[in-house]
Amino acid sequence: MAFRFRRSVRLAPGLRLNLGKRGVSLSAGVRGASVTFGRHGTYGNVGIPGTGLSARNRIDGGKPTSRRSLQSEAETVNLSITIHLDDDGNVEFRNSEGDPLPENLVRQVKRQKGEEIRQWLSEECDKFNQHNRDLETIHLDTPDPDQKPTYTSEPFIVPEPGATTPKSLGILGRLFTRVRCRIEAENATAQSTHEREMADWRKAKASFESRQAQQRQLIEEKIYSETEAMIQVLENRLQKVTWPRETNVSFQVSDAGNKVLMDVDLPEIEDMPTKIALLPARGWKLSMKQLTDTKKRQIYMNHIHGVGFRLIGEAFATLPTVESVTLSAYSQRPDNATGKIVDEYLYSVHVERDAWVGIDFYNLNAVDMVESLAQFDLRRKMTRTGIFRPIDPHQYE
Numbered sequence: 001m002a003f004r005f006r007r008s009v010r011l012a013p014g015l016r017l018n019l020g021k022r023g024v025s026l027s028a029g030v031r032g033a034s035v036t037f038g039r040h041g042t043y044g045n046v047g048i049p050g051t052g053l054s055a056r057n058r059i060d061g062g063k064p065t066s067r068r069s070l071q072s073e074a075e076t077v078n079l080s081i082t083i084h085l086d087d088d089g090n091v092e093f094r095n096s097e098g099d100p101l102p103e104n105l106v107r108q109v110k111r112q113k114g115e116e117i118r119q120w121l122s123e124e125c126d127k128f129n130q131h132n133r134d135l136e137t138i139h140l141d142t143p144d145p146d147q148k149p150t151y152t153s154e155p156f157i158v159p160e161p162g163a164t165t166p167k168s169l170g171i172l173g174r175l176f177t178r179v180r181c182r183i184e185a186e187n188a189t190a191q192s193t194h195e196r197e198m199a200d201w202r203k204a205k206a207s208f209e210s211r212q213a214q215q216r217q218l219i220e221e222k223i224y225s226e227t228e229a230m231i232q233v234l235e236n237r238l239q240k241v242t243w244p245r246e247t248n249v250s251f252q253v254s255d256a257g258n259k260v261l262m263d264v265d266l267p268e269i270e271d272m273p274t275k276i277a278l279l280p281a282r283g284w285k286l287s288m289k290q291l292t293d294t295k296k297r298q299i300y301m302n303h304i305h306g307v308g309f310r311l312i313g314e315a316f317a318t319l320p321t322v323e324s325v326t327l328s329a330y331s332q333r334p335d336n337a338t339g340k341i342v343d344e345y346l347y348s349v350h351v352e353r354d355a356w357v358g359i360d361f362y363n364l365n366a367v368d369m370v371e372s373l374a375q376f377d378l379r380r381k382m383t384r385t386g387i388f389r390p391i392d393p394h395q396y397e
């Protein structure tokens with residue numbers, strides 16, 4: 001029995017790769033007529049679908065294959081299966097209906113597709129651990145504040161309606177008035193429809209180009225003088241950032257357009273990962289290793305400082321007139337006295353643009369987020385192992 005994974009590569013229309021107990025062969029053709037190239041030679045296959053009648057002849061000049069070999073190849077069966085990981089890193093094999101495969105078929109899958117399964121496991125291991133790395137590296141895409149904001153136009157991708165081709169009158173249309181009138185009416189209707197579609201297309205294109213022009217004006221002109229434009233552009237910019245954990249940001253821009261004030265509702269430490277995946281040298285599963293409490297606090301510490309760093313950077317890069325950013329980050333924790341959920345500020349930092357531009361934004365891999373924010377006006381009570389105590393944030397002026 002041969003196995004075919006659902007996630008497969010199509011070679012070409014009418015071209016199939018056959019994996020059998022006796023080797024690999026390639027079939028080309030359509031249903032009822034095909035050519036098979038394999039280790040035993042090249043064969044022509046002809047059949048009448050639905051009748052059970054078929055013929056098979058060797059066409060490369062070699063000796064005919066024995067009846068027993070033909071019977072073995074005819075019994076080859078293709079089975080579509082899916083594989084996925086459970087929470088403990090075990091590989092599960094299921095058929096197209098989602099039912100577990102019998103153990104004997106699982107063993108055969110591993111024999112035939114062992115190399116592909118190991119490669120898939122390696123990729124899944126990397127994906128799992130990449131989520132952990134993303135939490136600690138969100139700051140790496142922080143933009144350079146010296147880059148002048150510019151708008152990149154997008155193309156209008158809706159194709160222009162194709163022109164209609166009038167129907168020919170033909171001989172009948174020239175001879176009979178009724179036929180000619182019918183064809184002329186159909187051509188008139190088609191032309192009218194085309195004109196209406198063209199009008200709609202031109203209107204949609206004009207509207208699209210108008211929005212593009214407004215966005216360009218907003219980003220390249222209005223953010224230098226209009227507070228509402230600054231708020232709109234910064235909000236759009238922050239929404240485009242891929243946050244690995246839910247992060248809510250409230251902000252305001254001063255009337256003069258030179259200050260940004262931010263309040264950040266951070267993810268909780270309970271939202272941080274608890275495991276890391278390892279791929280053993282042998283076997284058919286991932287090893288899930290529990291992270292220590294210290295490591296979880298370290299990930300959380302790096303993540304929440306990276307979030308603040310990224311937000312400050314986005315504000316300075318998006319709004320050229322902003323001279324300072326004050327950011328306060330809080331977590332929602334139960335109050336020990338009442339049990340009610342309250343906001344506890346973990347850190348609050350005030351940053352001037354003149355100091356911010358001193359960071360090398362082309363070498364952020366070398367920047368420690370926890371230490372980087374400490375060079376500014378920072379309020380924070382934190383141990384070396386990432387245990388926070390509440391602080392009083394900066395008071396906004």
